Amino acid sequence: MVEDKRIVIENLTTRYPGTEQPQLRQINAEVHTGQVVGIIGNSHSGKSTLCRVLAGVIPKIVSAEIEGDWHMLGRRVSDGWRAYNAMTGVVLQNPAGQLSGLADTVADEIAFDLINQGMAEGLIQKRVVEVATQMGLIEQLNLRPESLSGGQIQRLAIATAIAANPAVLIMDDPTSEMDPLGRRQFFQWLAQVKETNVFIVTSEIDDLCEVGDVVWVLNEGQMVAQGRPGEVFNHLAADWQIPAPTIQQLAQKMDWHLADGRYPVNDAELKEARYVHN
Numbered sequence: 001m002v003e004d005k006r007i008v009i010e011n012l013t014t015r016y017p018g019t020e021q022p023q024l025r026q027i028n029a030e031v032h033t034g035q036v037v038g039i040i041g042n043s044h045s046g047k048s049t050l051c052r053v054l055a056g057v058i059p060k061i062v063s064a065e066i067e068g069d070w071h072m073l074g075r076r077v078s079d080g081w082r083a084y085n086a087m088t089g090v091v092l093q094n095p096a097g098q099l100s101g102l103a104d105t106v107a108d109e110i111a112f113d114l115i116n117q118g119m120a121e122g123l124i125q126k127r128v129v130e131v132a133t134q135m136g137l138i139e140q141l142n143l144r145p146e147s148l149s150g151g152q153i154q155r156l157a158i159a160t161a162i163a164a165n166p167a168v169l170i171m172d173d174p175t176s177e178m179d180p181l182g183r184r185q186f187f188q189w190l191a192q193v194k195e196t197n198v199f200i201v202t203s204e205i206d207d208l209c210e211v212g213d214v215v216w217v218l219n220e221g222q223m224v225a226q227g228r229p230g231e232v233f234n235h236l237a238a239d240w241q242i243p244a245p246t247i248q249q250l251a252q253k254m255d256w257h258l259a260d261g262r263y264p265v266n267d268a269e270l271k272e273a274r275y276v277h278n
């Protein structure tokens, strides 16, 4: 059998109980292995709801009426929760609520899922140090999780989500409480993640343009645009209320554009635009 390496969403519509209007309306999308997908949109546009669906939290934990279909790497939640859940690493809003509450130390929290999976002790220790290094938590390994700052708790939630090397990583605004340096380190880490499908809700448009392969724009529950960052940000509609990336704003002022007429949205495109103008 050929392995399905796609993530496919077909005509997805969701309604929370007691609500008349759907929160997601007829969403269609297809993503291929290894892509970083940035999900953007203004408040209440449905970004968190889409993350909950992709993570299987809807319908497994939060109930909602669902029409349409979605499958990731050939699996659906209805095929079995264990296998679906094992495939995903998830960081939802309020990461503190996601921690086990059982671990004495940051190291134990990161190790929690690995212990549950029956990984050998030596391998667990190695992996804990690896992800703690990636998330800048190496000096916090022996601290109690509840003693961490908001930004550190977000890093810990990410560390626990990536510890078991999930094929799909779903993160809902994972840097909202990080300081600027923490945010930069996070996006530098994300830039070098390979062979993982990443979905990230973020308002950090500039960073997203550096690391994102694809951007999805949600507006009132509809997917109003999807494509490469350069395509999407060059065609923003005013009612989406999404600002253009800083580089694009600068390039518009300078009237620096690329050979195809678009304005650059990231460092690499800015260099290219300079080349076109020299």
Ligand SMILES: Nc1ncnc2c1ncn2[C@@H]1O[C@H](COP(=O)(O)OP(=O)(O)OP(=O)(O)O)[C@@H](O)[C@H]1O
Pocket (backbone or CB within 6 Å): 016, 017, 019, 023, 041, 042, 043, 044, 045, 046, 047, 048, 049, 050, 062
């Ligand atoms: N459990 C729920 N029950 C009923 N309605 C809900 C529930 N969760 C979210 N909603 C509603 O669904 C809509 C979409 O919310 P969602 O949180 O997905 O948007 P969002 O784009 O993530 O917003 P934000 O950027 O403010 O976090 C909103 O109108 C919200 O009030």
